[in-house]
């Protein structure tokens with residue numbers, strides 16, 4: 240079959256959840272046996288989101304091949320179990336960089352280089368890259384931003400041209416917002432009409448509308464929208480707020496989104512998507528009544544999206560442990576010896592978050608000392624693992640000013656230090672240790688027990704490393720280095736074996752946790768937290 244291209248655009252306001260709708264559709268198509276991938280085109284000029292701080296754009300997600308990506312790629316993977324790569328996330332910056340490189344090379348010699356056709360051709364080339372591999376039946380392309388933005392224009396022009404070239408092998412889904420005006424007690428369709436007009440102005444007729452709404456949209460109102468927007472009435476779908484994003488695929492299936500997509504792209508519509516494992520997960524989620532309380536110690540606590548993948552991994556693990564996740568954000572900057580007991584004593588488990596820079600770091604040490612001394616299940620991720628090492632050095636090895644050279648370049652005890660190959664790098668973009676690396680685990684470790692094997696591969700995003708010169712001293716004092724890279728011998732996992740569950744990973748296990756294949760280390764951590772809770776309830 241020809242590869243089918245589905246474009247997803249958004250209108251009226253941002254944050255409508257285009258990523259969730261794209262992921263839900265991919266989930267359904269995959270459950271019908273199709274090979275699917277999702278890609279995101281972001282209209283900003285940064286080459287990638289790696290240099291953006293989380294306040295700007297939420298978490299930076301990392302793909303197996305080491306691309307620093309938009310957090311929507313995390314949704315794509317969690318909903319579909321597919322692995323995305325650099326090719327699945329393209330920004331305006333990358334498009335321009337490539338066009339400008341070609342211009343300097345002389346590829347356009349003699350020609351004036353313009354947005355149309357040169358930028359749009361480059362966008363189209365990138366849209367079709369994954370399709371051209373022949374590995375996919377459906378390519379879902381999410382266009383970032385909102386219709387009407389100046390930034391999105393070249394992308395929409397490219398979509399217009401592609402629709403023309405691809406004919407029935409392409410489709411456009413437009414997501415809009417239907418607000419409820421409380422004072423008038425009315426749902427309003429006008430913003431949707433305007434947004435579709437905007438899309439039509441640039442030459443794109445949407446085939447399917449997905450209307451985000453807080454209230455049920457009556458059938459006659461949906462008919463009215465269909466009429467005004469030139470869309471078939473059965474292709475106007477509503478997406479009412481649901482308690483969990485993982486229910487959206489079902490909501491979309493109830494309204495036949497997958498069937499409509501198949502029909503409109505000329506594919507046979509037969510049978511039902513195989514959603515049994517997904518439904519089992521949702522059943523567990525709905526059935527869980529007892530909670531497990533996890534404290535997340537970090538500095539971006541005001542911002543839900545900053546730790547997106549950790550939240551989702553915890554949620555998935557809690558669901559599989561038949562518990563409702565109660566996630567408590569603990570601001571590392573506000574944590575000190577005076578309040579740590581009060582802030583942490585109700586936690587069944589504590590996560591020390593990843594991060595960069597000095598801010599909030601002392602609070603992480605305070606939390607870790609308390610957790611270590613109280614033997615609370617504790618999980619340190621990346622910077623969180625580095626903090627475990629530093630806290631242990633200071634308070635157990637007695638190396639008072641131990642630090643990472645990231646925080647104090649002149650520390651006398653550089654237990655966390657820059658990797659040799661990082662020392663000469665001055666560029667900030669894409670220069671960390673990024674992507675999936677192998678790790679060998681000690682057979683008798685908690686980590687190996689969790690994974691059920693000793694050879695694993697997980698994703699990284701950091702510059703600094705455990706300093707091997709100190710390894711023997713840590714091991715003698717009870718902190719074991721139980722995971723290392725088989726080639727470089729860099730330390731990837733540390734543990735306190737005499738504790739209930741005290742594990743730190745230099746890698747980010749949260750990037751590989753999906754609904755149907757939750758990360759083993761998160762499962763093991765949450766199980767330990769549940770056991771700790773039960774233990775305390777008994778005593």
Ligand code: GLN
Nearest residue numbers: 593594621622701702703
């Ligand atoms: N700042 C630390 C480093 O660069 C940790 C990074 C992280 O937590 N992702 O090594």
